[in-house]
Amino acid sequence: MRNRGSYHRVLGDPPTDLTPEALRQWHQADRRLASYHRMVKSMVGPNHVDDVLSKARVKLHQHLLRHGPVGNVTSYFGTICHREGLDHIKHIAKLAEQFVGDSTSSLEDAAQRVRVVAVNGMTSVEVSDQVSRALKELEKTFTPRELTAWLLVEMYDLDSASIATHTGTSQSAVRQTVRRARSKLADPELQRRLREWTLTPE
Template sequence: MADDGSYRQVLGSPPTDLTPAALSQWKEVAKDFGSFHRLIRGQGGARHHADDVLAEAKKKFHNHLRRNGPVSGKPRSYFGMICKNAAKDHFNYLKKLSEDFLLDDTSPHAEKRLQDSTLNKDLLALVEVEDRLRGSLKLLKEELSPHELTVFILREAHEYDTAAIAEYTGSTKDAVRQTLLRANKKIRGPVLKRKLYLFRLVPD
């Protein structure tokens, strides 16, 4: 992991702590950062995920150049490999985050804490939305399997397409589509839809 100074250098001007040969490789790759961002974005997921993945890839590439000097072979190919691994790591992080969130049945906002707090109205509104979301997820957990709900969150919340979910989970696009169809069918069922409406998360 790069230190804070290194991180700022990566996201800002060309690094000043590289050897001339390493800096030359950095500049060669930097010309195509936009293309790499589009490639990452094309793998699925919301735009800000591509931003995060590219930033992490830049840090790792800079770290290698700073510590080990120029890469052997083509620097663009090496950076492409870093991007691919960073994209997979980011997906796995979000997947684990989703799975851990589904296992958490506790509310982060105890009633007494809300009564005694000095939260402003905007933050109270955010608390209300978060509690509604947690309440809805508890309902979803009663009807959907953990796998169905995880895939549903990755698709609907994090905006990964079926191809990316299939690739990163070792599944197939057809299997992911079937999982999403089952999840959506259950969610749109009359009983669950009526319950979710109480949390104002689905239209009447």
């Protein structure tokens, strides 16, 4: 039996509350999940593909349950996946951009995933207030473009292609921006300031 990803298990396998024709369409879309997975992965990167596909499958199920079968389920589900991928990237990018432009933002919803100081052997930040303060230090050093790109890469694990699609620039420009940010991050004085906001080992 194949190893099924988390996006296969959202609603059970298969859902038991659909009409026979709707269930047939569900299975039809299910047989093409590998293709949808590749499409979504190209949009949002490998670290977000399961989240997007899970949301897309929920939406497909809701439609089939409420409205019955669709005309062409493979095209319909492809459209859902595409829209969910775009919405996912926009949401993530909006959080990063809000922080860069908002001095009161603490990015609390991502606090447990932030790796502000996960380089050069420094301890990861784990507390929301510490996350906010450490990012404020970065804001003093990085340009808004550098900080936004760096947050999308380091905090949300987006790849350069996904960021380039959202920002309307090229992958090479994104990579260059992130390289500049990482170079600044290596500065000993900035490292010292960031270290002040990390958790002190007991």
